[in-house]
Amino acid sequence: MTDSSRDAIERVAAAIAAARSITALTGAGVSAASGIPTFRGEDGLWKNVRAETLATREAFENDPRLVWEWYEWRRTLIRDAQPNAAHHVLAEWTRTRSASLITQNVDGLHERAGAEGLIRLHGSIWHVRCWDRCPAGGEDWRDDRVPIGTLPPRCPHCGGMVRPAVVWFGEPLDEAVLNSARAAAACDVFLTVGTSSVVYPAAGLIPDAKAAGALVVEINPDATGTSHVADVTLRMKADEALTAIHALTP
Ligand code: OAD
Numbered sequence: 191m192t193d194s195s196r197d198a199i200e201r202v203a204a205a206i207a208a209a210r211s212i213t214a215l216t217g218a219g220v221s222a223a224s225g226i227p228t229f230r231g232e233d234g235l236w237k238n239v240r241a242e243t244l245a246t247r248e249a250f251e252n253d254p255r256l257v258w259e260w261y262e263w264r265r266t267l268i269r270d271a272q273p274n275a276a277h278h279v280l281a282e283w284t285r286t287r288s289a290s291l292i293t294q295n296v297d298g299l300h301e302r303a304g305a306e307g308l309i310r311l312h313g314s315i316w317h318v319r320c321w322d323r324c325p326a327g328g329e330d331w332r333d334d335r336v337p338i339g340t341l342p343p344r345c346p347h348c349g350g351m352v353r354p355a356v357v358w359f360g361e362p363l364d365e366a367v368l369n370s371a372r373a374a375a376a377c378d379v380f381l382t383v384g385t386s387s388v389v390y391p392a393a394g395l396i397p398d399a400k401a402a403g404a405l406v407v408e409i410n411p412d413a414t415g416t417s418h419v420a421d422v423t424l425r426m427k428a429d430e431a432l433t434a435i436h437a438l439t440p
Pocket residue numbers: 216217218219220222223228229230231234245294295312357358359383384385386387388389409410411412413414426427428429
């Protein structure tokens with residue numbers, strides 16, 4: 191660790207210790223140390239496949255089986271992964287410091303680390319929804335079988351198709367979820383961890399937090415779409431940075 195990153199870690203730890211409210215926004219980089227591929231990195235998911243062929247309503251309409259096969263492959267990878275130190279530190283802060291935790295990740299690792307009150311902006315890969323939103327199947331439900339069954343799976347209520355309950359490109363975020371995230375962005379210390387900050391409205395929470403007066407801390411080995419907004423930048427891996435900060439905030 192360089193002297194400047196040591197200074198930055200001490201500054202962040204002091205700010206967290208003094209903060210009345212802390213919020214973290216996470217992206218795929220927080221799960222990288224658990225072995226889950228990110229979207230835009232060197233081996234990122236969007237390097238091998240075009241998002242629009244797998245993560246849109248049109249893709250599902252054209253070939254629901256292909257879309258489900260991709261989600262089942264991701265479910266298999268994620269099922270065998272374990273939360274890492276970054277998930278554990280953030281989960282502990284939700285319990286002991288009433289920190290708000292907002293994630294773009296659908297992998298469920300924050301939940302498995304014991305995070306409380308998690309705000310899931312992009313849904314969950316472990317939840318499914320009736321494609322037709324039939325009256326009896328109107329709510330998402332959890333189905334974490336791997337494999338999930340005949341593809342595409344069928345709605346137990348109407349027999350129609352079931353889709354993953356994640357947000358696809360071109361789809362709006364759940365309004366209530368987005369409102370809670372926006373409310374949480376108004377805090378004393380806002381950490382943005384392991385996200386490239388190019389997907390909106392999630393990335394918009396970072397300038398929102400800054401405008402509300404938060405100290406904005408970016409934890410990411412690389413520059414992001416909102417690096418210019420950060421007050422403190424830690425060019426480190428999420429698990430290493432959060433472990434170091436946590437060690438100074440008993
Ligand atoms: P990206 O793949 O776009 O960005 C991952 C970020 O994590 C990059 O900025 C990396 O530099 C950083 N990173 C890699 N390893 C890291 C590590 N060990 N510690 C910390 N950071 C690390 O993923 P997201 O920003 O999450 O949307 O992508 C946002 C959304 O785009 C996703 O939720 C998904 C995707 O399309 C939907 O599916 C709707």
